[in-house]
Amino acid sequence: MLMEGKTIQIAAIEPGLYELVFANRDDSVNKLDQATLGELQQAIGTLSAQPELRGLLIRSDRDSFIVGADITEFVGLFSAGPEEIATALQQMNAVINSIEDLPCPTVAAVNGVALGGGFELCLACDYRIMASDAKVGLPEVKLGIYPGWGGTVRLPRLIGVDNANEWICGGNEQRADTALKAGAVDAVVAPEQLREAGLDLLHRCLAGEFDIQARRAEKQSPIRLNQIEQMMAFESAKGMIGAKAGPHYPAPMAALKTIQTHANMARDAALAVEAKGFAKLATNAVTPALVGLFLKDQQIKRTGKRHEADAAPVRQAAVLGAGIMGGGIAYQSASRGTPILMKDINEDALQLGLSEASKLLNKQLARGKLDGAKMAASLARIRPTLSYGDFGNVDLVVEAVVENPAIKQSVLAEVETQLPEGAILTSNTSTISITQLAQGLKRPENFCGMHFFNPVHRMPLVEVIRGEHSSEQAIARTVTYARALGKTPIVVNDCPGFLVNRVLFPYFAGFTALLRDGADYRQIDKVMEGFGWPMGPAHLLDVVGIDTAHHAGSVLAEGFPDRMAKDGETPIDRLYQQQRLGQKNGQGFYTYELDRKGKPKKSIDASLPSLLEGVVGPAREFSDEEIIARMMIPLCIEAVRCLEDGIVTTPAEVDMGLIYGIGFPPFRGGALFYIDQMGLQAFCDLADQYSGLGKLYQPTDTMRTMAANSQTYFG
Ligand code: NAD
Structure with a gap:
């Protein structure tokens, strides 16, 4: 054994031929955390010092090759600021480049998944071979970032700009057949033949069957497209990718612009562009929300697995x-x-x-x-x-x-x-x-x-x-x-409404109070959609069903009379009384007709103002900020109450319940994360401006104490 680390081992297979095996002893999966990166650096140094080094196979002896970087380490790194981020990326790039620059052919053998940094490491090798059931991909945009260890540089040079844009900006995992067709891997074999096939490929390299230097030059040179071809590729992608990502998710467009910016550069300059753009993106407000979301999701899945261990399957x-x-x-x-x-x-x-x-x-x-x-x-x-x-x-x-x-x-x-x-x-x-x-x-x-x-x-x-x-x-x-x-x-x-409906109905109460005070339901829908909800509250009520909302509202009013009891007839009561049940019978706040695909399409109903006469106030102007505050404050405070009352045990459960149950905007991280980002004191100050609207707008005593102590829901 040439090296025996906690996560990496190196052994000679035959004279001069080595295999570097990712074999995490402390965990069931391989990931690129700081400890592994340290060992990787040491491993490459050890290999480089072998005078007879002729070839290297990189593989894993776990179910997966490498699942990616250790995302728990992102939070600390990203809050350190752009300069520290760029420095960390430079250090990592030096390690990855040292793999690419080894004086011998290198082959990565991918089993299970090679994602994010795991796949970027493969891209530094001369050849990639993949098990037929394995998957590769660069999912970083889902965390609000883009690949920062050379992925935006090497992938477009390897598989072409159009494919790379799709892979990087879409963030999806790719199956072996797709990866082979795109040219991201060089061969696909049955899982049990992976190591043998990798070795065979190395032997063929040693026999001089392939031009390794030409391969390396391809990945390290400017992209082979002329200016017009580049313009066509990037400009057409911008429209599509921008529309798909929407205004709240900046990472896909940032990735695209980065690839375009370094298209005419050689490797090292291109990597510097990538690192600079990454550092800027990682310090954006959306990134901690999306990284946090990933970590909360993992936490909830772990809790689920613990229950699973105690129960027989159904x-x-x-x-x-x-x-x-x-x-x-x-x-x-x-x-x-x-x-x-x-x-x-x-x-x-x-x-x-x-x-x-x-x-x-x-x-x-x-x-x-x-x-x-x-x-x-x-x-x-x-x-x-x-x-x-x-x-x-x-x-x-x-x-x-x-x-x-x-x-x-x-x-x-x-x-x-x-x-x-x-x-x-x-x-x-x-x-x-x-x-x-x-x-x-x-x-x-x-x-x-x-x-x-x-x-x-x-x-x-x-x-x-x-x-x-x-x-x-x-x-x-x-x-x-x-x-x-x-x-x-x-x-x-x-408890009445459990978690999700208990938090949703105060949001609806915010909506009906706004209508009572003269706001326009169409403006409220537009503003809340702009805020990031999949649909505004009037549209959502129509989808839920006015009858269901009417009934659930009464249950909650009875359960929490101190803050949810109704103060006179509401627009929901009126629509219910008129049997306008929402999408299910084609009439609610809006009217609905099925489109050609059989999906309900909403239209404005001119008769609504007269129908709601007496339950809505005289029209009054509201700023977008006021609408957002009046809708979000009651939702957020009720979310806090669910935590304080022990309805759920962790802040992560509150946030994920709202994201997965009612489509709370994911890029805002959930209700408690939203409060954290605003700052609890600032949130309480804002709520105090609306305290006249009732108890739903009044922060709890614990919230005030936490605010005074500068505490947060997520560490
Ligand atoms: P539904 O009216 O579409 O279906 C109810 C079905 O139950 C009908 O097919 C009826 O024939 C059947 N049924 C009535 N008595 C029965 C009996 N004794 N034995 C067997 N079947 C019987 O209602 P739904 O929307 O599917 O709601 C069902 C439940 O799910 C309700 O408790 C509702 O609150 C809850 N729920 C509904 C939604 C929603 O959006 N629709 C969401 C979450 C939970």
Whole structure:
């Protein structure tokens, strides 16, 4: 063994031929953290000092090659400022360049994934060989940055500007066949042949079959496009990439401009341009929000995995009710591989549930994400039924019948008698207390909430609600099932609205109060969309359903009368009374017609002002800032209350619940991160300007104490 580090080992394979193996002993994955980078530098130094060095294979003995840089280290580095960032990048580039400049051929053998810095390291090698099931990519833009270890320099010189723009600015992982076609890798082999194929390639290099110097020159010279070709490539990409990224995500455009700026430069000058642009981007306000998001997501997944370790998987599920939600849950379960019984009391509802599921599967088929056999297998996993006949071997039931406490309680008590002793019973209720629903059950410890969001196949969040009697086993198994469905579960304690709706309705209260005071709902929608929400509050209410909002609003008003009790008739009450239920019947704040693709398209309804007469005040001008403050303050304070009341245990759960459940703008990092970025004292000062609007606008005592002590929610 030439070197035996904690993360890197070097061994001679035959005289002069070495393999450098990433083999992290402290973790299940290889990542490029400071310790590994230190070892890498030492490793290259050791190799360079070998007088007989003839060839190097770089590979991994973990399931993946390298998952990327260690993102937990970004937070400290990025807050150190642009100069420190640029210095750190220069040091890293020196290490990567030293691989590229080794006096012998180098081959990277990629298994699992090689992402971000892991793939940039591969790009420094002369050749790349990839396992057929592996993936490569530069996902940095998803963190608000771009590749900073030579990725923007080497990739366009290797695979061409158009492909590289797409890879870098899109940030997607690429499959082996795509990587081979683009020229990012030189061969794709069966996973078990990877090392052997890598060695074979090295031998062929040594036999003089390939011109390594020409390969290196290609990666280190200016991009081979003339000025006109460059202009065409970059200008056409700008329009597309700018439109896709939108105004709140600067990284893709910054990446594109960087590639364009260094297109005519040789390696070292190009790397300096990349480093300078990276340092500027990394100190942008969006980057810490997106990096934080990644870390919070990891934290929540770790919590989910801990629950999973304590629970048996669900092998057979059942859903009661084949409506919008029940049908969606059945589809999600079946398409992710867990067989599910779908029971309704109505044959037509079963047919509708099945046809919705097959519609979704057909879409996947049309997109090539599924073949006919897999589609048939998925559909066969849904067994529609009008009886409890087969419930004897069900592990977990999701009740998704109509939102009526009496009906739900009787259905739950009924199904409980049909289930095996240890089976878990859950309810998808949006508003009814889980503790209350458990009242008629014989085994309330086996019962908890499992709150999906609509549409089920698209919304990543599932709230798993712990009632007073729910056992940890019931929670763990429900979390396990949610994860098997590809969802992100967050465990919350029972309270009216749980986490997400409890925080959303104060935001709607902000909206109706603005209308009462004379604001225009269209302006509010426009401003809040500009703020980053996928849709404004009026549009969102139409999508949620005015009836649902009306009902949930009453539940919350009853649960938190001190701040959510209604003060007279609201526009939501008026629309409900007029049976304008939103998108579901084509009329709410807006009117809706289906477009050619069958999607509802909204239009302004000229009759709305007269319909809302008496519940909205005389028109008054509001600045965008005032609208944002009046909408966001109640949402943020209620989010804090959920944390203070122990509805969830960590700030990360609050923020991710809002991002995954209601589309809180991701680049703002979540409600608590938003407060942190504003500064708690500044937030309290702003809220105090609106304290006359009621308790929803009044920060808690703990918030004030934290503000006085300059504390934050995220360290
Ligand atoms: P829905 O009206 O579309 O479907 C309810 C289904 O339950 C109907 O098909 C009905 O025939 C069936 N049903 C009624 N009694 C039954 C019984 N005894 N046994 C079996 N089936 C029975 O309703 P939905 O929108 O799917 O909502 C279902 C539940 O999910 C509600 O509790 C609702 O609050 C909750 N939820 C809805 C949404 C949403 O956006 N629609 C979101 C989250 C949660």
